Amino acid sequence: SAALIDMSMMSSDVERLLIQFQDEAGEPLGSPFDVPLDITPDKLQLVCNALLQKEPVPLAFFVRGEAEVVESLRVCVKALGVETEAVLPVVYQPQAVFRVRAVARCTSSLQGHTEAVISAAFSPTGKYLASGSGDTTVRFWDLTTETPQHTSRGHSHWVLTISWSPDGRKLASGCKNSQICIWDPVTGQQMGKTLTGHTKWITWISWEPLHLNPECRYLASSSKDGAVRVWDVVLGRCERILTGHTQSVTCVKWGGDGLLYTSSQDRTIKVWRAKDGVQCRTLQGHAHWVNTLALSTDYVLRTGAFEPADATINPQDQTGTFEELKEKALQRYNKVRGEAPERLVSGSDDFTLFLWNPAEDKKPLARLTGHSALINEVLFSPDTRLLASASFDKSIKIWDGRTGKYLQSLRGHVAAVYQVAWSADSRLMVSGSSDSTLKVWDIKTGKLHTDLPGHADEVFAVDWSPDGQRVVSGGKDKCLRIWRR
C-alpha cells in the first residue's frame, strides 16, 4: 500500500474519481476509494487484491457491471458518460487462476471406427477418452500414447450418446435401439446388464451429481418415445419412469439441487423432483422443438470432485473415500452456484433461447433472439458468466450468463455450427462445424484464435478435456482427432 500512496501522490494533477468495489452479488468491498482517472486494470487489481486480503487472483473489472475496464478507467467513463462527481460502483470478477493454453496442432488422427464418430467425451479428470460411433462400438483411447485402448462391443445400433459418471469410473452409452450399456474404462468390459426399457432411441443420458450421491448409482435417460427413465446401474433396473411429454424428449439434465430438467419436441420443458418423480413445473414459451438445455452448473457437475486448477500433466484418477469426494464436490458446487439458484437455458428450432429460473419461476427470465436459424447447442461457460449458443446459421453468439444480454457474435464458419466446448478457465472456446473445421475463439477479444482444419468431412462431436490439455473432435470421416498445444 506504500507503493499505492506514492502513485496517488505522483499523479495529483490528473482528474480523480471515487470508486466503490462491489462483488458480483452487489456487496460492497471496503469503502470508496479515490483513484486517478487513467488507472489501468493491473493497478485496480493490486488495490482490489489488497482489499480482499486473500491470495492474489486475476480479476476483471466492470464499471457499473456493464463496461469492462480494458485499457483505463477513463475510456469506460467516457463511453458510459458517467458523472465523475458521484461514487462509481466497479464490479470485480475473479477470473480463473489457471490459464488454459489454446490448442494449435493436431497431434494425432485416431482411426479405428468403421463408421462416422457421433459422440466423444473426456472423463471428468481428463484421463480417459471414449467415443461412440455408427459402427455400434464404443472405443476407449489411451491418451498418453494416443492409440486405441479398448473396443467395447455390445450395442446393436448406432451409439448416439455417451456420458461419463462424475467420478470417472463408469461410462454410460445409449444407442438407437433404445439400449443403455455401462462400461468400465479400465478394462473396456461391460458392467452389469444392458438396460432396456425404452421403446425408441436414446437422445441423452445424465448421471446423478457426485455431491448428491458419491456412489454414482443413478442415471437418467431420455428417449424419442417421450419418456424419461431413472435407472439404478448397480441393480440394473429402472427405478422410475417419468412420463408427461407428448413427443420426443431431446435432453435431460440432472440438476445439483435434486431436480431433473427435461426438454422435448412438444415445445415444453418440464421440471421433476428426482426423489419421487413428481412433476413440479412446466415451462412453456417456445414456438418449436426445444433442442437443447444447459444448466449454469453443468461444468461443475460434470467434473464432480476434480478441480481443473489442480490438474497435472498426467491426469490421475480421483482418490479418496466417498465422504471426501462428496465434500469436495459439494464445496465446488456451492462455490460455482453462489447464492442464486441454478439457471437453465433452452435453445430451440424457433431460433430463440430462453433463460429460466426453473426452481422458482414458471416465467422465463429473458428471451434471447438474434439467430437466423435453429439453435443446435447451448453451453454455459464453466464460471457461469457467459453463455454460448451454436446455430445452423453459421454463427456462435455469446450472451451474458446472468441476465441474458447479448454480448457478441462469433462468425467464421461457412456452414452450420454443430457443437461447442469451453475450456476450463472460460477464456477460450472451440467449435466444430459441418464445414469440417474447428475454430478456437478467444472470448475476451471476441476474435478467432486458431483455425483447425484437418477433418475430411463434417465434425459431429467436440470436447475439451477438463484439465485443459487436449481437444478431441470426431466426425463423419470416421476418425477422431486430438488437438494439443
Added chain:
Amino acid sequence: MPQNEHIELHRKRHGQRLDHQERKRKKESREAHERSHKARKMIGLKAKLYHKQRHSEKIQMKKTLKMHEQRKTKQKNDDKTPEGAVPAYLLDREGQSRAKILSNMIKQKRKEKAGKWEVPLPKVRAQGETEVLKVIRTGKRQKKAWKRMVTKVCFVGDNFTRKPPKYERFIRPMGLRFKKAHVTHPELKATFCLPILGVKKNPSSPLYTTLGVITKGTVVEVNVSELGLVTQGGKVIWGVSVDEDKAGDHGHAD
C-alpha cells in the same frame, strides 16, 4: 331384356337347388384332380401350351408363398446396421442433400480466398484451323483474305475492347461470347451455372488458348465462391478448373 341374364334371372326367381352348396364344394375339391388328369392325358400342341401356362401359375404361387414366409421371419437384413450414422441432434431432421445446399448457396454473396485445382489435360482430337476459324474476305473486290472469324464458343475477359476493325485479324462475334458455364458435379449429379474466370488451356493450339476459344477438352476456370466449398486444408475454394465435355456449354467439374 338383355340376352345373357337368363341364368341369373332364373336364380333370382326360383332360387338354387337345395344341395347347391354341397355340390359346389365337392366339385371344387375335385378340380385339382381333374386338372392333374387333364395335364397328364393331354398331347400335342395343346398340351405344350397348357403345360407352359400351368408352369407359370406354379411359379407365381411359389413366389407369393415365399413373400408370406419372409414377412413372418426377421431375416439378416435387420441385423445389419444401416449406413449414414448421424448424431442424435440430426436424427429427426431430413438431411438436406449436399446438392440442394450448394444450389441454395448459389444465391449468396461471393467469398474470398484462392484455391486452384490441377486438371490433367485430356487427349482430344486437335481441331484444325478450317474448323475453328472461318476466312473473312474483305476489300473492294473481296479479294483480301487475311481476317479470320472464330466459329466456336469463346470467352473474352471483362476488360475486353476490340482492336480497330482495320487491324483486327481475329474476329470473335458477340453472339459466341459466353460468360457463364453450366458445370456438372460428377458425384452429386447437380449442375450449376457459374461465371467463367478464364480459359486455361485449349489442347488444340496455344493460339486458341490466347483467343479464349472453348472447344472439346478445353480446361476452363470457373468461379465457385458461391458454393462455399472448403478444402481439407481449411481454405475456401474460389476457382475450379473444368473440362469441357462438348463444344457447347456443358462441362465436368473436378
